[in-house]
Amino acid sequence: MSSNQNKRKDVSIVICGAAGQGIKTVEKLLVHNFSHSGFHVFSTKEYMSRVRGGTNSVSIRVSSQKAAALKDRIDILLPLHSEALGHLEKRISSETIVIGDKEKICKDCPTQIKQFIDVPLEDLARDIGGKIFINIIAAGIISGILKLDLDKMKKDVKDFFSQKDKQIVEKNIQSISQGYSKGEKFSDQKGISFDLTPWTEIKNQVLINGAEAVGFGALAGGCDFLSSYPMSPSTGVLVFISQHAHKFEVAAEQAEDEISAINMALGASYAGARSLVTTSGGGLALMGEGISLAGMIETPVVIHVAQRPGPATGLPTRTEQGDLELVLHAGHGEFPRIILAPGSLEDAFSLTQKAFDLADKFQIPVFILTDQFFMDSYYNIPAPDFQNVQANKHIIKTENDYKRSLITKDGISPRGIPGYGEGLVGVDSDEHDESSHITEDLDLRTQMAEKRLKKMDQIKKQAIPPELVGPEDYRNLIIGWGSTLHVINEALDVLGLKKTAFLHFKQVYPLPDETKIYLEKADQIVIAEHNATSQFKKLIKLETGIDISKTILKYNGLAFSVEEMAEKINHALEQED
Amino acid sequence: MSSNQNKRKDVSIVICGAAGQGIKTVEKLLVHNFSHSGFHVFSTKEYMSRVRGGTNSVSIRVSSQKAAALKDRIDILLPLHSEALGHLEKRISSETIVIGDKEKICKDCPTQIKQFIDVPLEDLARDIGGKIFINIIAAGIISGILKLDLDKMKKDVKDFFSQKDKQIVEKNIQSISQGYSKGEKFSDQKGISFDLTPWTEIKNQVLINGAEAVGFGALAGGCDFLSSYPMSPSTGVLVFISQHAHKFEVAAEQAEDEISAINMALGASYAGARSLVTTSGGGLALMGEGISLAGMIETPVVIHVAQRPGPATGLPTRTEQGDLELVLHAGHGEFPRIILAPGSLEDAFSLTQKAFDLADKFQIPVFILTDQFFMDSYYNIPAPDFQNVQANKHIIKTENDYKRSLITKDGISPRGIPGYGEGLVGVDSDEHDESSHITEDLDLRTQMAEKRLKKMDQIKKQAIPPELVGPEDYRNLIIGWGSTLHVINEALDVLGLKKTAFLHFKQVYPLPDETKIYLEKADQIVIAEHNATSQFKKLIKLETGIDISKTILKYNGLAFSVEEMAEKINHALEQED
Amino acid sequence: MKTNAYDMDDIDMAWCPGCGNFNILKSLKKALAELSIEPKGLVVVSGIGQAAKIPHYFKTHFFNGLHGRALPPATGIKAVNPQLTVIAESGDGDMYGEGGNHFLHAIRRNPDITNIIHNNMVYGLTKGQASPTSQFGFKTPVQTKGVVLEPFNPLALAVSQNASFAARAFAGDEEETKEIIKKAIQHKGYALVDIFQPCVSFNKVNTFKWFKDNTAYLDDTYDPYDRRAAFEKSLETHPFALGVIYVGPPKNTYEQNIGLYDKDKNPLVFREQKRSQKLQQLIQSF
Amino acid sequence: MKTNAYDMDDIDMAWCPGCGNFNILKSLKKALAELSIEPKGLVVVSGIGQAAKIPHYFKTHFFNGLHGRALPPATGIKAVNPQLTVIAESGDGDMYGEGGNHFLHAIRRNPDITNIIHNNMVYGLTKGQASPTSQFGFKTPVQTKGVVLEPFNPLALAVSQNASFAARAFAGDEEETKEIIKKAIQHKGYALVDIFQPCVSFNKVNTFKWFKDNTAYLDDTYDPYDRRAAFEKSLETHPFALGVIYVGPPKNTYEQNIGLYDKDKNPLVFREQKRSQKLQQLIQSF
Ligand SMILES: Cc1ncc(C[n+]2csc(CCOP(=O)(O)OP(=O)(O)O)c2C)c(N)n1
Ligand SMILES: Cc1ncc(C[n+]2csc(CCOP(=O)(O)OP(=O)(O)O)c2C)c(N)n1
Ligand code: SF4
Ligand code: SF4
Ligand SMILES: [Mg+2]
Ligand SMILES: [Mg+2]
DSSP states (O other): OOSGGGSOSEEEEEEEEEETSOHHHHHHHHHHHHHHTTOEEEEEEEOOSOSSEEEEEEEEEEESSOOOSOOSOOSEEEEOSTTHHHHTGGGOOTTOEEEEOHHHHOTTOOTTOOEEEEOOHHHHHHHHTOGGGHHHHHHHHHHHHTTOOHHHHHHHHHHHTTTSOHHHHHHHHHHHHHHHHHHHHHHHHTTOOOOOOOOGGGGGEEEEEHHHHHHHHHHHTTOOEEEEOOOTTTHHHHHHHHHHTTTTTOEEEEOSSHHHHHHHHHHHHHTTOOEEEEEOHHHHHHHHHHHHHHHHHTOOEEEEEEEOSOSTTBOTTSOOOOOHHHHHHOSSSOOOOEEEOOSSHHHHHHHHHHHHHHHHHHTSEEEEEEEHHHHHOEEEEEOOOOTTOOOOOOBOOBOTTOOTTOOOTTSOOOBOOTTSBSSOOEEESBOBOTTOOBOOOHHHHHHHHHHHHHHHHHHHHTOOOOEEESOTTOSEEEEEEGGGHHHHHHHHHHHTOSSEEEEEESEEESOOTHHHHHHHTOSEEEEEESSSSOHHHHHHHHHHOOOOOEEEEOOSSSOOOHHHHHHHHHHHHHSOO | OOSGGGSOSEEEEEEEEEETSOHHHHHHHHHHHHHHTTOEEEEEEEOOSOSSEEEEEEEEEEESSOOOSOOSOOSEEEEOSTTHHHHTGGGOOTTOEEEEOHHHHOTTOOTTOOEEEEOOHHHHHHHHTOGGGHHHHHHHHHHHHTTOOHHHHHHHHHHHTTTSOHHHHHHHHHHHHHHHHHHHHHHHHTTOOOOOOOOGGGGGEEEEEHHHHHHHHHHHTTOOEEEEOOOTTTHHHHHHHHHHTTTTTOEEEEOSSHHHHHHHHHHHHHTTOOEEEEEOHHHHHHHHHHHHHHHHHTOOEEEEEEEOOOSTTBOTTSOOOOOHHHHHHOSSSOOOOEEEOOSSHHHHHHHHHHHHHHHHHHTSEEEEEEEHHHHHOEEEEEOOOOTTOOOOOOBOOBOTTOOTTOOOTTSOOOBOOTTSBSSOOEEESBOBOTTOOBOOOHHHHHHHHHHHHHHHHHHHHTOOOOEEESOTTOSEEEEEEGGGHHHHHHHHHHHTOSSEEEEEESEEESOOTHHHHHHHTOSEEEEEESSSSOHHHHHHHHHHOOOOOEEEEOOSSSOOOHHHHHHHHHHHHHSOO | OOGGGGOOSSOOOOSOTTOHHHHHHHHHHHHHHHTTOOGGGEEEEEOSSSGGGGGGGSSSEEEEOOTTOSHHHHHHHHHHOTTSEEEEEEEHIIIIIITHHHHHHHHHHOOSEEEEEEEOSSBTTTTSBOOTTOOTTOOOSSSTTOOOSOOOOHHHHHHHTTOSEEEEEETTOHHHHHHHHHHHHHSSSOEEEEEEOOOTTTOSSSOHHHHHHTEEEOOTTOOTTOHHHHHHHHHOOSSEEEEEEEEOOOOOOHHHHHSSSSSOOSOGGGOOOOOHHHHHHHHHTO | OOGGGGOOSSOOOOSOTTOHHHHHHHHHHHHHHHTTOOGGGEEEEEOSSSGGGGGGSSSSEEEEOOTTOSHHHHHHHHHHOTTSEEEEEEEHIIIIIITHHHHHHHHHHOOSEEEEEEEOSSBTTTTSBOOTTOOTTOOOSSSTTOOOSOOOOHHHHHHHTTOSEEEEEETTOHHHHHHHHHHHHHSSSOEEEEEEOOOTTTOSSSOHHHHHHTEEEOOTTOOTTOHHHHHHHHHOOSSEEEEEEEEOOOOOOHHHHHSSSSSOOSOGGGOOOOOHHHHHHHHHTO
16 A cells, blocks of 8 residues: 555454454453544444354444444454354455454455455464463554554553453463564554544543443433343443442442332332433333333333344344334323434433433433444543533422422423422322322313323423434435434445435434424435334324335344445435335 | 104113112113113213222113114113212203102202102112112112013012022012012103114124123134233123133133233243233233234234223223224334224124134234223124134144244244144244244344234235225215224214215224225314324324324213214314314 | 321222221321321332222322332332331232232342231222132132132241241231331331231122131240241241231341442432532543 | 253354353253153243253253243143143243242242243343342442342242242252252142352352352251241251252142143143034023
């Protein structure tokens, strides 16, 4: 590669191996060092639902510009076991540099491989002390190729293994060093180099994943109670908050099941807490009755749902956007709700924070809808602003004649909590009077039903508008929601179409009125979603009457890649209507 | 009342009292005798969620023609306690003949009452042996007025109380007789009479309620396993089947909770049974995950959902059609389902029977959607046809290489069951291969998702068309679904509008293609539903693109009356568009 | 305090005349009065059923939630405001049937709540199906040949999972029931009070008389701290033992275990949380 | 029969090398072989978790259902086809956590199924959170200060509810575990087999060695028919007793109680039901 012109400003590195081979550790070490070196970094995983074995991969992009979506293209591939090359076959091209134990890895090598750097990883590792060091040697090789700061790298390795024996730490440092020098050598000998411009600002940015962003948002939103039952891919949020529960004075409880989780959360909210529940589709399917209870007793709760492919157990560690309709309709009877679907980590932070405010303000369940891809993807963002984290819980001190379910003009009853003021605070899952006592007064029933539903007016007025990216005078409009934000953005960047814009929804329900206006302006609309029945398309049809005819749907459990999205958009736009 | 011209051909009788006063017994005795005498009879209840006290009422219509909807008008009212007249105030007119203990019942009597026949019910009862006989005396009075067959009446009383002491039986017979002679006297003295023409055919008809009709349908449909948890208003079906379980060789089990109920049912279906679950909205909200499982393992199950007002516990003994959207979307992920909503008792029978066939044929969950009004209403219908009750379970004898999840052209895998044939039969809630073994082959995932969804094509083709009542060349179209069939029919009869037809849906999902054609023919469309957000209207919009602008909605827990429906239809049609 | 401090005016009670629920309500009000627990400091959490209507019939904060789900909200409330006295009260179907899993795990979690069950051995509100505690042979419209399942034994279960307190009472004896409830409320930690309650409408077998004839109070020599003895007692059936059957070894309550009330007794919900700086610190470590 | 009758070709097992699950699979296959239970006559029902993957690893009919929900389908299967041997098998989180209520009520219902729990005292598949049986102080990414809940005692619960059979085994001893499983399968009625199973990936405390050091087989003098003794045994912890801890008094199974198999042994699903006439008769009574 001669001139900087031709060099990539964006390197795509993939490490692939079995569960238990430590590719997550490699990911952790690399992404932090890339970002420390001033590069933008994006990293995402696809993995099987098992603890050992199988074939998993981590895709890391290092770039001079912001990159936050998956690319199919692989510049450097480190296969750590014999299934890896087969597993990634479709993504390997003649430009891919494969680095690995040729003999072990390459039984029947994909023919398109043109650049193979044979490194006896296993022998190297064995010399150091055993196969377990392969992953750190691999991390070293990549650091060497990209000329990262070796001292920083060593320090990180040391920190990372700080719980282990001194000897183990030493051997890991040895591994990283050896790998590094190999990498440096390859880079020089084979002329591997990239045009990566470091950007000092990045050092002040933070590198987090979706689970952490939601967790930070919850802490910033004043969450002080969490009850959940572990379920992939939502467990990251449970773990994050549990880790910091003590410091942030959060009562965090692993419930015996999801039904308990949602009902505990409602108890805590009733008593004045800001409660969070985190789960996935299957868990949510068990919480329907509890969600309906939240609607009836007008008690706030924030529910984070990280989607994975269904039905039933489906593919526990894969991604999908297949639970939108469930979240829209979970729970029997009729009551308001809000559904937010972050597209970026910044969204995840700010929307989760906001969710607690909305829940308290309207005394309703508010959903944060993410997915496995979102939960497990890292990239660097400016540190969120933590100045404005004082919660307004909309709680009043009660008087003697306090009525929890008072019928008011806007449908919102002033919220009292037990033990604060002179009043008694009751809530009732039966239809009830203004004091929340059970009633069979059927005129009152009508009033109460209307009171609850009336809140929808205000909620709709305050809906977060969709974000338009691209020309205002678009003829083609691409629609996406939630986690497909970056991939659609980048695909459109790649395509460079003139009259095409992208409308991204981070609030999917209720939809703000301007939705229709945006859609009516377009000649052609294409919607992209990670499900088989285009659930958001249906919602848009229902809310705006507009029937989007072109869909880009993927539901094999893997996230869209930039190339794939670009090709599909292109194809869709070229198709006859 | 001089000429037969002016006499009513349709008598509306209401008995109103507290839970525990035995008005259900009165209802039972009367309706059977009316029908025995050759009259059409319709009877419906509205009652509070309590075992004793409160105010409940039974409305009975006796008629020369078929009558199967609630009328507001009351011809004869028997208030059994002091709250009764207040409770029914809006339905009482100057034509209402009130029969009762004036002093006890009429503290501040509604002023519109013009005809009060004062009977010292309490004294009469006390003379016989106690207040408990009031209800039977009341039944006697009505039988007397309508000149029913006293001997038959006595015999029924005897049968009804056959479990009790001989003395009690005697006193009840005394009560019926005494009431009867009072009634006869009133009829003669006050000239109360009606123009009821008996029709001998009626004697060959059967008088059943919605719960029994669903139950009969299930037995005829080959149901041989039932697992459910009691929940009003669905418990009637559980009770009906339990009562006859032994005779019909049904394994009927009261489960520890709804989650167990649906999962037990799926186990039984997997093993080859025809399984039924009966519940209401709250119970269904707990079954979402199980329903999703049915979708994933492609195992048939029939789920009867008797709706009541929500959210949460709501009004347990009242009626609503508020769970359509929940039934549509219960369960995470994407898979086919069918939702049937009987309008008549005949429908309840035939659709429930059919539900088992559909479930087995397509290996999916099939829902029967009813409501409290439907469950608790009685009328006479021709006895269902039980000739055609041989079930085709679509089960094959397996071969050695049997694959339960075989990918076929139409998406339907031949259904084997364990222990029948040589093959092994597996099902898996994870994504799986054709042998149902867990897989992470993501291309296979796509194929499997498509296989499951593909069944929807055939299902849609075979959807039961809506029923058009009225002129083919309608300009106005009234839409209804499920239990509002008769009330809309009768309201339109009353209105006698020329260009207005009624389109009733007994299959609400998926909708057959002709739906759109029907709707497009109309200039004006009005939809009537028992909910606050017009859920079926939304479904129609989604499926046909047609946005119905006029709605008739009621959600106070009471069923529409004929008068109310007529007035609202009239009003809606007169309104500007 | 006086019992009438809990009285509400002009309420329409949905219980049947003669039902054991009235007795339990009286005992409970007396117990609360004698312990000087003000309505303002009390939350009654209930599920759905006839028993579960109890918080509508006296002055208290209340959370009348879902069928079977009284214990989870009670736990949530206690976690964020341990200063409240929390009672979780429902019927046998609610607590042991639909809510069985929460019952099991609440015992293990040990929140400082009093768990009162109106055990009428039947589903009252839904008109008379068998409940988990229905006795062998009990006939109902659903169990047409009589109950065949082993009757659920809540006391034995509580002992088996080392519940911190487990007692049985009989609604027919208001005075003793009151005493038992008082002990349960005063006990720190999860306290089970299973109360035999005649249902005059749907249980014609287990009547006031039946319960009277088939129960016997523990005598003074009985040692509730002996787990094995408690287990034996909990298995005895005719008569069923009444009184405090088991008190487990001292242990932390759930609220204590949360670890946020060691220094600061102020309930979580009343704390002025200042998080800006902590968040700033935490993000720096990322 | 030979054990290899259950072998499947070319399967990719998702368990970690060294995991106790492999031992259990071996014991189970041997037990089935020795009892001559053919794959064709066997249904294994499981939930979700590492343990719950077991029916994918040997020849059998299987219903791999939802997390926590193995017992209800197992019961449903048995109801309509009692001729099948039915095993409900899952992990401790699945059976005692999410599925706790079914566990409780399956014991009461007494279907003739064998309920095998791989008890590794941790949630394996979801990567190491506490399970109901996790011991005090067990640290995890969620239980950062260690487990504070009373560990769930399945054996004591089973005895408390008069389970018809309850045993504990240790995966480290394939031979004895096989014997215990055989007894459980042969037992008519619900049979619990809780098997201590080391999880080499997420439980570094309760290892093969730990289990070996902290368990002891019941000796020959032990009488499993004595409920009180069984209860005492079930409470002992260091060592935990291994073997058949309790066998309840003879009683009907759930399938027998259904009352449809007294005369006709033919499974419900194979009966040619002729209902036209019965329906005709029934409707006449309306
Ligand atoms: C999810 C759900 N399932 C079922 C019901 C119906 N239901 C209400 S109360 C009840 C049982 C009542 O029995 P119990 O708890 O013993 O209380 P009791 O009425 O006897 O006091 C049932 C099954 C419900 N409300 N919610
Ligand atoms: C409704 C639902 N909630 C949560 C999960 C996630 N989940 C899968 S397995 C599991 C726990 C596994 O632990 P255990 O049952 O002990 O089995 P092990 O993996 O240890 O063998 C959980 C929480 C799920 N699949 N479904
Ligand atoms: S139904 Fe039974 S438990 Fe309920 S109030 Fe009446 S007597 Fe009491
Ligand atoms: S995670 Fe634990 S239980 Fe699961 S296979 Fe691995 S070692 Fe076994
Ligand atoms: Mg009860
Ligand atoms: Mg486990």
